[in-house]
Amino acid sequence: MVGSARKFGTTKGNPVALDDTVRQHKFVLDESQIPTTWYNVIPDLPSPPPPPLHPGTLEPVGPDDLAPLFPMDLILQEVSADRYIDIPGGVLDAYRHWRPSPLFRAHRLEQALGTPARIYYKYEGVSPAGSHKPNTAVPQAYYNAKAGVTKLTTETGAGQWGTALAYACSLYGLECEVWQVGASYDQKPYRRIMMEVFGGTVHRSPSPETASGRAALAQNADHPGSLGIAISEAVEVAAAHPEYRYALGSVLNHVLLHQTVIGEEAILQLRMAGEGGPDLLVGCTGGGSNFGGLSFPFLREKLAGTMNPVIRAVEPASCPSLTRGLYAYDFGDTAGLTPLVKMHTLGHDFIPDPIHAGGLRYHGMAPLISHIYELGLMEAIAIPQIECFNAAILFARSEGIVPAPEPTHAIAAAIREALACKEAGEEKVILTALCGHGHLDLAAYDSFLSGSMRDEDVTDERFAAALDTVPAVSKVG
Ligand SMILES: Cc1ncc(COP(=O)(O)O)c(C=O)c1O
Numbered sequence: 001m002v003g004s005a006r007k008f009g010t011t012k013g014n015p016v017a018l019d020d021t022v023r024q025h026k027f028v029l030d031e032s033q034i035p036t037t038w039y040n041v042i043p044d045l046p047s048p049p050p051p052p053l054h055p056g057t058l059e060p061v062g063p064d065d066l067a068p069l070f071p072m073d074l075i076l077q078e079v080s081a082d083r084y085i086d087i088p089g090g091v092l093d094a095y096r097h098w099r100p101s102p103l104f105r106a107h108r109l110e111q112a113l114g115t116p117a118r119i120y121y122k123y124e125g126v127s128p129a130g131s132h133k134p135n136t137a138v139p140q141a142y143y144n145a146k147a148g149v150t151k152l153t154t155e156t157g158a159g160q161w162g163t164a165l166a167y168a169c170s171l172y173g174l175e176c177e178v179w180q181v182g183a184s185y186d187q188k189p190y191r192r193i194m195m196e197v198f199g200g201t202v203h204r205s206p207s208p209e210t211a212s213g214r215a216a217l218a219q220n221a222d223h224p225g226s227l228g229i230a231i232s233e234a235v236e237v238a239a240a241h242p243e244y245r246y247a248l249g250s251v252l253n254h255v256l257l258h259q260t261v262i263g264e265e266a267i268l269q270l271r272m273a274g275e276g277g278p279d280l281l282v283g284c285t286g287g288g289s290n291f292g293g294l295s296f297p298f299l300r301e302k303l304a305g306t307m308n309p310v311i312r313a314v315e316p317a318s319c320p321s322l323t324r325g326l327y328a329y330d331f332g333d334t335a336g337l338t339p340l341v342k343m344h345t346l347g348h349d350f351i352p353d354p355i356h357a358g359g360l361r362y363h364g365m366a367p368l369i370s371h372i373y374e375l376g377l378m379e380a381i382a383i384p385q386i387e388c389f390n391a392a393i394l395f396a397r398s399e400g401i402v403p404a405p406e407p408t409h410a411i412a413a414a415i416r417e418a419l420a421c422k423e424a425g426e427e428k429v430i431l432t433a434l435c436g437h438g439h440l441d442l443a444a445y446d447s448f449l450s451g452s453m454r455d456e457d458v459t460d461e462r463f464a465a466a467l468d469t470v471p472a473v474s475k476v477g
Contacts, residue, residue: 023107027269029100034092035264037084038257041296041368044083044303049253049371052339053329058473061339068239069246071147074140077254085257087139094138094171098127099261103269104434108398110418117421119414120273121434122266122294123401129194131404131436132290133164133249136258140247141168150243151175155205155230157286158184158358158406159191160436161249166200179205179213179233181361182225183354190440205230212236212335224354227287227362228334235337250287251332251341251366259293266431267297277307278431280417284409285313285322285380286359288366290435298431299377309431311378313369314409316388318458319352321345321365322373322380330470332364340471343370347466353456355385356444357405363466381413384455388412389448392438404436405444 042048051060063075070078077085087095106119124132144152152174156162162178169176178200185192185204192202203209205225206216212232216223223229231248238246248255270277281298283291291313301307315322325344332338334348345364346352352361365373372378388408395411396402403411414432421428438445447453 023105025105025107027103027105027272029265029268031096031100033265033268034095034099035087035261036092037086039260039264039297039300040080040083040085040257041299042253043081044300045372046375049367050342052341052367053473055331055336055340065339069235071143071149071245073143073146074254077257078252088142091139091142095261098134100265101126101262103266103273104399105273106399109395112394112398113415113418113422115418115422116425116427117418117430118275118427119418119430119432120270120278121432122262123434124262124290125401125404125434125437127164128167129160129164130439131160131164132259132262132293133161134167135261135293136249136255136289137161137164137168137247138171139258141165141172141174144245144247145172145174149174149245151177151241152245152247153177153234153238154179154247154249155227155234156180156249157227157361158404159188159195159440160359160404162195162200162202163191163198165247165249166195166198169200170198176200177237178202179207179230181205181227181230181358182223184358185225187356187358187443188440194440203233205233207233209233210236212337215335224351226334226351228348231333232335232337235333236335239337250289250362251364253368255289256292256296256366256368259289260296262290262293262433263295263297266294267301270431275429277301277429278309279428280312281309281431282312282314282410282413282417283433284360284406284435285315285365285369286362286406287364288369290433292366292369294433295378299372302377312413313373313378313380314413315380315382316355316357316360316409317382317384318355318456319346319361319363320382321363322370323382324463325365326467326470327370327374328470329473330364340473341367343367344373345470346463347469349469350466353458356441356447356453357385357388357409359406360409383409383412386448386453386455389445389453391415393448401434402438402445403434404438405441407433407435410434
C-alpha cells in the first residue's frame with residue numbers, strides 16, 4: 001500500500017489556531033526535583049518474572065554467569081528485590097545536563113483533532129543523543145568505568161542507542177564499539193557520524209569482524225541485519241576480551257529500571273498540570289525500555305489504587321512480538337550467545353522487514369514487560385508504519401516537533417484514542433512517551449511524503465517458520 005501523505009496531516013483552515021488565548025504548554029520541574037532513586041517494579045508485582053536460564057544447564061543464571069558481560073553493580077540491579085535504588089552522584093550530575101525533561105500539553109494537536117481529550121507528551125528528545133537512551137547509557141558507562149572496564153561494545157538499531165552510549169563513554173573515558181543494524185546504517189548515515197563525533201567506532205552489521213557476522217554474510221552478502229545479529233556480534237567481542245564489557249540499550253531489568261526517571265518526573269508534572277493521573281498511557285515498544293520507564297511508576301500507583309490508567313504498548317505491525325509472538329524461553333540474540341529469557345518472541349531467527357522505526361525491529365520483548373502483559377496489567381496493539389507517519393506529520397505540523405520513527409507508533413495510538421473520545425464526547429487524559437526526535441531520520445519522512453513508503457503484510461507462514469527456531473525448552477516453559 002502506498003502512503004497517503006495527507007490523511008490527517010493538515011492544520012489548514014483550523015480557526016482555533018487564531019484564538020488569542022495564551023495557555024500553559026510546558027510543565028517543567030526544577031533540577032532539584034530530578035528523582036534521586038530508580039524505581040524497581042518487581043517487588044510490587046503479584047509474582048516475579050521467570051528467571052533467565054543458562055542455555056547449557058537450563059538452570060537459572062547466577063551473577064557469575066553474567067560477569068563476563070556486565071559489571072557487578074549492574075548485575076546486582078538486574079536481580080535486585082529492592083523497590084528503590086539510589087542514583088549515584090556521578091550519574092545525577094550527568095542527568096542534570098538534560099533532566100528533568102519537559103512534559104507538554106498538546107493543545108494544538110487536540111485542536112487539530114477537535115477532540116475533548118487532554119493529550120500530554122513526555123519529551124525525551126532534549127537529551128544529548130536526542131532520545132531516552134542516555135538515561136541508561138550514562139549509568140551503564142559509569143558503573144563500567146568504576147569497575148575498571150576499558151571498552152564497551154554494543155548493538156544499535158536506529159542509532160539512537162549507539163549515540164547515547166558513545167556519548168556516555170565519552171563522559172567517563174571509555175572506548176565504545178558499536179554494531180549498527182545494516183538497514184539503519186544505510187538509511188541513517190548521520191547517526192554513524194554522530195557516534196563517531198562522540199568517539200565511537202561503528203561497524204555495519206552483519207560485519208566481517210565476528211564469527212556471527214560472517215555466518216550471516218555467508219547467507220546473504222547484502223544482509224539488512226537485525227538487532228539480534230548485531231547483539232551477537234557485540235556480545236562475541238565483549239566475551240572474548242577480559243577488559244571489555246557489553247552494554248544493552250533495552251530489554252534487561254536494569255535498563256528499564258534506569259528509565260523510570262521518566263515516569264517519576266511525569267507523575268509530578270501531571271500533578272502540576274492539575275491532573276489526577278492519566279486515563280490512558282501509551283508508549284512504543286521495541287525492547288520495552290521507554291515504555292517501561294514511563295509506565296512502571298504509574299503501574300506502582302495503579303497497584304496501590306491511587307490511579308487507574310489503561311497502560312497500552314504499541315508495536316509495529318511488521319514486528320509484533322507482544323501481539324503475535326509466543327511467550328516462551330528464547331535467546332536474546334540470533335546466534336544464541338545470550339542466556340535464555342522468557343519473553344514474547346517472534347523467534348530469534350526472525351528478520352523483521354526494514355521498516356523505518358529501526359529501534360522497534362527486535363524479535364523479542366523485555367521479560368519484565370512480557371510478564372506484566374501476561375499478568376493482564378497492560379495491553380498491546382500493533383500499528384502499520386503508514387498510519388504512524390500520518391500521525392507524525394499532523395503532530396509535527398501542530399506541535400512543531402518531528403518525532404523519531406519509533407514514537408510515531410505511540411502518537412498514532414494516542415490519536416486513535418483522541419478520535420474515539422471525540423466520537424464518544426469523552427474528556428480522557430492521554431499520556432504518551434515522545435521518546436526521541438527524528439532530526440536524523442528525515443529519510444523516513446522523505447519516503448513517506450514521496451509516497452514510496454510501504455506497509456508489508458507479514459504472513460502467518462513467515463511467523464510460523466521463525467517460531468520454529470525457539471528452543472524446545474520454551475515450549476514447555
Ligand atoms: C527513539 C527510540 N524510541 C524507542 C526505541 C525502542 O526501544 P525501547 O523499546 O527500548 O524504548 C528506540 C530504540 O532504539 C529508539 O531509538
